[in-house]
Amino acid sequence: MVILTDENSSFDSFPIISLEKFLTEKSKQALEEAANSVDYALTNFGAFYLIDHGIEARVLDKVLKDLKTFFLKPVEEKRIYELKDNYRSAVDDLAFSLKKILSTAMGQEENFLEKLTYRAAPMMKANFYPACEKMSKDQPRLAEHTDVVPMTIMLQDDTK
Template sequence: MAAVAQNSSFVKALAENPTLKSIPSQFTFATDSKGSQSDSLPIIDFSLLTSPNPDQRCRVLADLDSACREWGFFILVNHGIPEKLLKAIIASSLEFFELPEEEKRRYEAKSASDPVKSGSGSLINTANQRVHLWRDFVKSYVHPEFNCPTEPHTLRETLQEFSGKTRPVFRKLMHAIEENLGLEQGFVDEALKLDSCFQLYAANYYPPCPEPDQAIGIPAHTDHGLLTFLIHNGVAGLQIQHNGEWFDTFSPQNAILVNNADHLEILSNGRYKSVRHRAVVNTEATRISVVMANGAAPEAVVAPAPALVEKDGRPFYRPMKFIEYVETMLSNRLLGKSNLDCIKIQDE
């Protein structure tokens, strides 16, 4: 079994081996992957943000504020992105994972700044051992410059359209958040240079695992950026942490799962916390998730909004150029180390 793991740099090939009854030792990541279920996960109706009815709009703004403050997560419905496109980006991403290994290997990351990368990923645990993750991935920077694997052919056009359709949704949510934080209209567009906003596409492939409690898809982490959008193929696996407890997320078809990311916490001077989340695996079905991480322009320096610093008496985070934060985070493979912790200004 170890030979299979060594001959392949992708988990898919390992998982498809008919003799696989247990996971190779390098994948062992013991965790209690059970999550609680909650019927109170916030649901935000995007269409009401432009409602001509002031009461409806006021209500959805209050719901959005509460979701960002209390959960750091919400389920976005009626967002206007066609269901056909959501299905197409999942299907094209799956086609990538079904390519021959040598084609996928062309994109094995040489450095954190590679605009397209694929692989399986690993991390160093607290005992200083390398642990492999039970997932394959492909990532590419899609805005302000568009990058994409050359195969499959369907991916380029679909990804360009998906990136183009998600940006206005992201901008409108950021304008609503700006309003909720009491910031001057136009502040986030100007300070974060959102015309050139950074978007990172990531598709994750989690094959069935013979010992799901002994492996992990992606361990607990927070994301770089402002808001992360996630869609999936209907197989659950995303868990979010709320008040120290892990919750399974289930979403209606065509919904987008959205979470606060690190730069929203920085911008809000800690009012909207970046939410910890993880991906767990199962024995039955392959899970595919497609993520669009939305952030400030690469060259923008992200810092707490001055109006909020004035209210709080001091900033709680140091300023940092957006792309430097992203590349530091992507190259950091040490479990439990957070970029956000590194730029928090500790109490004197």
């Protein structure tokens, strides 16, 4: 299901997609509906906000808390850490589901993207971008770029 925050499809509107039916029913019809929603969102907006994705709130809250603590540490101390929790495996499972949905949205077999990417090691990057109250023209920022991976899943914190 696609829910738009604004009927006029302005720049501020963003598609919101729920995976609840796909994850609970696991039917061909639920897969097709999810694929149609993703296809619409990517064709018209280039991205979407995912809800009801199956990753428990406690797992998301813990990784955000741990990352916030991590980014406050000195660089020397950061280098010794390794992420060991349920977040990575939960996101890997979500990526597997999204590959099925995207493959179907492209009119391919469910396992099309999985076959193309099965040897690629999934990677996780954690970035910290502090809140910026007022943006100026010469403000340093992340330059426009193309991700080197076929799919990017981002977890948004409460930074505005």
